[in-house]
Amino acid sequence: MAPVIDPYRLADLLAAPDPAERPVVLDVRYRLGGPPGRPDHDAAHVPGAVFVDLDAELAGPPGPAGRHPLPSAEALQAVLRRAGVREGSLVVAHDHGDGAPAARAWWLLRWAGLPAGRVAVLDGGFPAWTAAGLPTTGGPSAPEPGDITVRPGGMPVLDADAAAALGQHGVLLDARAAPRYRGETEPIDPVAGHVPGARNAPSAELIGADGRWLPPEVLAERFAALGVAGAGEAGAYCGSGVTAAALVLAVEHAGLRTPERPIGLYAGSWSNWTADPARPVATGTEP
Template sequence: MSVLVSPLDLAADLERGSADRTVVLDVRWRLGGPPGRAEHAAGHVPGAVFVDLDTELAAPPGTGGRHPLPEPSRLQEVLRRAGVSEGSRVVAYDHADGSVAARAWWLLRWAGLPADRVAVLDGGWAAWREEGLPVSTEEPAPEPGDVVVRPGAMPVLDADAAAALARSGVLLDARAGERYRGEVEPVDPRAGHIPGARSAPSAGNVGHDGRWQEPGDLAERFRELGVEPGSGPEAVGAYCGSGVTASSLVLALEYAGLTAPEKPAALYAGSWSDWSTDPDRPAATGPDAG
């Protein structure tokens, strides 16, 4: 299974069914709301289980930023409740562009699930509806899974490592350009970016229809930002506000063929919400990677 799956392919897979069935996770979430759970109740992909970003795909805010990585035991509990087993295929979806679903994709990979068994729905809920596919309001009750979370399968940066990578390699900032430049900061204590980081808004991963750009187009975008083919975690990493949308850059780099499943880009999980709380860490502003 590719890192992306189309709505029609997912629908066919769900219709077909199998012993190692596909588990669908609804991770719709918006900064500031409304709650995704209410939208899930109003309609979702049949059989999809809602998973909450704030409480189930992250630890409580504090040391490590607004969305720290969850405790492995907690993540295992959440995934088993959703029906994820050792042989499951898992597809996550959000509203449209995959920027939130990618957090689930990244966590599943971090937890040790094989790369060929985890994907994001291309175009998300919006694309599913556009295709006229079935919608359910029934709350699923899957048989509990038996997945074992083995954390550490994806590379993670702390603040010092992110600062070093910005100097020695390519550190990509997934936030909107105005936040990178320090013109606005609606959430975190200080405005600006990590010195040396390069602006790569996650919105650039998708086209006007909310579906992902072609791999070649993504590869050209990231090459212009200095990412070389065959890069690994020692050469390229990503951050954002709190480690959510940056996950979509990790996915995009793999989809573009610039990184490989066995050598993915690194993620600064604490991201700007962690960096900006330390007054001793510098905050660069302006359009340049400085």
């Protein structure tokens, strides 16, 4: 299974005669600064999908480590078992269609040890599912509890020192919008700007006007222009480690990195970087 799956392909998989072969669907609809996704899920969702809260279940408590630090292995395991994830499960995550929350779930599942071919995000999210005329249901889902064991380490995690080093000697991508990267505005964190040496790659530009992920060849051209090709070391960050996960997914979807050698994620991201006033900050259009 590729990292991005079409709604019709997901529908085919959900129709498998053997329930054990049907994928687990995680509904991670989330709007930063907007209403919670749970009411949307309760109103209508992919049949059998389980709602997972990004703030409370796909992140640890906010603090100096960042606004969305990684959850503990034990906490994530409990969430995934509640959702029905078993050893060997296929898992598909979807969001409102912006790609980043689903990518965060995809990244965490891979970090937890699920193989690359068993985890995907729904192309276009829930809007693409409904636009395709596929069925929905309301109310809570009650899957059989899963037995997945979370084994952290399946994806590379960067700390502030590693991100700083990549900014100087590798490729460090900043997934935030250009005004935040340039230091012209900072609506959330205490300092505006970017990690010295980082290159701006706004995650919002990974999704086309139709709400779908850009074609792999288009993504490959964009990331190659940013230096993410070949054998060099690369990583990504954003404000709190959510939208940067979309960059990690997109680089793999583009075919520039194999699942065995993904780019690293600075999970603490800018919210962790700026927690230490001694860390340097760059502004302007240049890395």
